[in-house]
Amino acid sequence: MKALDNLRYAAGSATGHLLRTGLLMLAMSIGVAAVVILTALGDGARRYVIEEFSAIGTNLVIVLPGRSETGGLNPANLITSTPRDLTVDDANSLLRVPGVKRIAPLIIGTTEVNAGGKLREAMMIGTNEDFMHVRQMKLSLGRFLTRDNIGHGSAEVVLGALIREELFGTANPLGKTVRVGDRRLRVVGVLSQGGRGMGMTTDELLIIPVATAQAMLDSNTLFRILVEARSREQIEEVKSGVLKQITQRHDGEEDVTVITQDAVLETFDKILNVLTLGVAGIAAISLAVAGILVMNVMLVSVTQRTAEIGLLKALGATADSVRQLFITEAVLLSVTGGMLGTALGYAGAALLRQIYPAFPAYPPVWAVLAGLGTAIVSGLVFGVMPARRAAELDPITALSKR
Amino acid sequence: MQDDAASLISLHGLERTFYLGDSKVQALRNVDLHISPSEYIAVMGPSGSGKSTLLNMIGLLDRPDAGTYLLEGRDVTTLKPDEQAKVRSERIGFIFQSFHLIPRLTAAANIELPLVLAGVPAAERARRVKQALQEYGLTDRAHHLPNQLSGGQRQRVAIARATILRPAVLLADEPTGNLDRATGEEVVRLLEALNAQGMTLIVVTHDQALGARARRQLRMEDGRIVSDASDVGDVSAAATGSSG
Structure with missing residues (x-):
């Protein structure tokens, strides 16, 4: 039998049994699409957390x-928890610790902001000029805070995108004065929209010099004091250096806690690992379901077609030709x-991203390959295995099975 | 005993037993039979007498448990399955009571199937299928599916398919069983015409009238050939009965 005839017969067989082919396509599509979409969801959640x-x-x-x-309750904690203030001088002294690239002191409070008769509450952050680099923020207008060498604090403010919009609309706020609490501050810059981190948006922030x-x-x-190390390798060195420096400045008492971002990420790594395992589990179950669906359709169809196999053999087909026909059909x-x-899966994931733009629902490549692989392999195995058995039968045994 | 070399088909001591659950059914008991080229034979007998099993043996669709089968002087019982497939393809044509057409293939495609399986080039196939459609009066039905054809047309398609490779032996298992009297008559005349062209024709039937038309009649009972009669003084119409 020629290869082209083989292909034509197999394709004819696939299109000739529309119900069976339809069911099989449905089983495969649902299985593979489920794997793709579910893993896109799971992996999207993982990415979302990491990005945050x-x-x-x-x-x-x-x-x-x-x-x-x-280590349990320390009686000293009942009396005092913060014996010494963490000061701006402490922060500035950290610049001398080897491996430190930048520092940004942080003081936070809520306040009212008022401009042109419009008033609203806002979160206020007092910090220095390096905060923008440490937090990797972007500006849409103007400039960030400037270096404050004297430590008096200038009357400047950088507005979050939403605050700017609510107070000034589309008008240019640069150089205008806003009242923050009991002070009048000059607007020098506006943050870009959509900045976020730790579940907090920067759109509703006011940023002013730390001394102010x-x-x-x-x-x-x-x-807080945010310290940026020069490189990832120096993080541990910076951590111990920072602790030593502050302890020294605080009369030898270790009254601060120093954590690294890596440590935070490591804590979350456990959660992320469980999430990844969950995703793999979901994928495995979907794959098993897809495989079983494919198996059922294939087994039923081969049983139905044993008579056809018998006829082909009666007409002079060799066992090899019969096997090839079924393999070709199963592959197709x-x-x-x-x-x-x-x-279908990619379309579903794209739809998810369309509906929730913040959620990066991209299916991982391994899941797509595994889904596709399982569907194809189970289709082949359960399409070919019974056909092989049928091909070995005596023609009359196959023929009489209706 | 006949000379094996002069026979088209020689069966010696053929045995076949089936197991249905616990019970044992002996479909063929020590069958000896010689058939010469271009004979016309009817095999008759009650249900379960083993006549279909005999036909399947001759058509290489089934294997005997014991005995030998020489086709054109060659022992075909010991051939490998693929060699048997080649013999079926080239030397044997099969016609079934229920036609066994493939429902999703057109009449022309059904007739073409043995040529496709034998690897005949497409151009040659088209020529031979066209000729066969003409011979069997099916030209205007070429692109109809089996369920759009009448019973007689379906059996004509089946006959065209069985004979497209010009086999030496044509085996028909109740070829008129699913047809009305007139259509059955038409099909039988077609088979007899093929026999007249030199094709050996073996028909299994319940129908006494149909059996009587054959030049040689075999009667089977309980897996044995109990009578072997020739109407016409045919050259080789001899056979031995069984001897249990």
Whole structure:
């Protein structure tokens, strides 16, 4: 039998049994599409979490005032938790620690902002000029805070995108004055829209110099110090250097906590690993379901077609020709079904991204390959295996099976 | 005993047993039979007498448990399955009671099937199928599916398919069983015409009238050939009965 005739017969057989072919395509498409969409969901969730965490910056070491005790209740904690303030001078001293590239002190408070008769509440961050680089923020207008060498704090403010829109609409806010709390500050810049990190949007922030914020909030202590290491390898070195430096400045008492972004990510890594395992589990179940669906359709169809195999043998077909016919047909069906399912899955994932733009629902390549592979392999195995058996039968035994 | 070399088909001590659950059914018991080229034979007998099994043996659709089968002087029982397939393809044509046409293929494609399986080039196939359609009066039905054809037309397609490779032996298992009297008559005349051209024709039937038309009649009972009668003084119409 010639290859072309083989292909034509197999294709005719696939298109001639529309119900069977339809069912098989349905089983394969659902199976493969389910794998693609489910893993896109799972992997999308994983990516979302990772992106949230990398959005706060890279190679970060974070200094918190106070000591977080992990060894049970310390009687000293009942009396005082923060014996010494974490000050701007502490922060600036960290620039001398080897491996430190930038630091940004952080003080946070809520306040009212008022311009042109419009008033709203906003979160205010007091920091320095390096904050923008440490947090990898972008500006849409103007400039960020400038270096404050004297430490008096200038009357400047950088607005979040939403605040700017609500106070000024589309008008240019640069150089205008806004009232923040009891002070009048000059707008020098506007943040780009859509900045985020740790589930917090930057659209509703006011950023002012740290000294100004301290005066407004009448507080000397910082909320955090963000320290950026020069490279990933230096993070541990910076961490211990920072701790040593602050301890030294605080009369030898270790009253701050230093954590690294990596440590935060590591904590979340456990959750992410469970998530990844969950995704793999979902994919495996979908694959098994797809495989069983394909198996059922194939087994039923081969049983139905045993008589045809008998007839072909009675007409002089060799066992080899019969096997080749069924292999060709199984390949045609499996590949088409698998492709259809993949296309469907990608379309579904694209639809998800359309509906939730913030959610990166891209199917991972391994899942697509595994889904496609399982569908094709199960189609082949369960298409060919029974056909092989039927091809070995005596023609009369096959022929009499109706 | 006949000379094996002069016979088209020689069966010696053929045995076949089936197991249906616990019970054992002996479909063929020590069958000896000689058939010469271009004979016209009817095999008759009650249901379960083994006549279909005998036909399947001759058509190489089934294997005997014991005995030998020489086709044109060659022992075909010991051939490998693929060699048997080649013999079926080239030397044997089969016609079934229920036609066994492939429902999704047109009449022309059904007739073409043995040529496709034998690897005949497409141009040659088209020529021979066209000729066969003409011979059997099916030209205007060439592109109809089997379920769009009448019973007689279906059996004509089946006969065209069985004979497209010009086999030496034409085996028909109740060829008129699913047809009305007039259509059956038409089909039988077609088969007899093929026999007249030199094709050996073996028909299994319940129908006494149809059996009586054959020049040689075999009667089977309980897996044995119990009578072997020739109407005409045919050259080689001799056979031995069984001897249990």
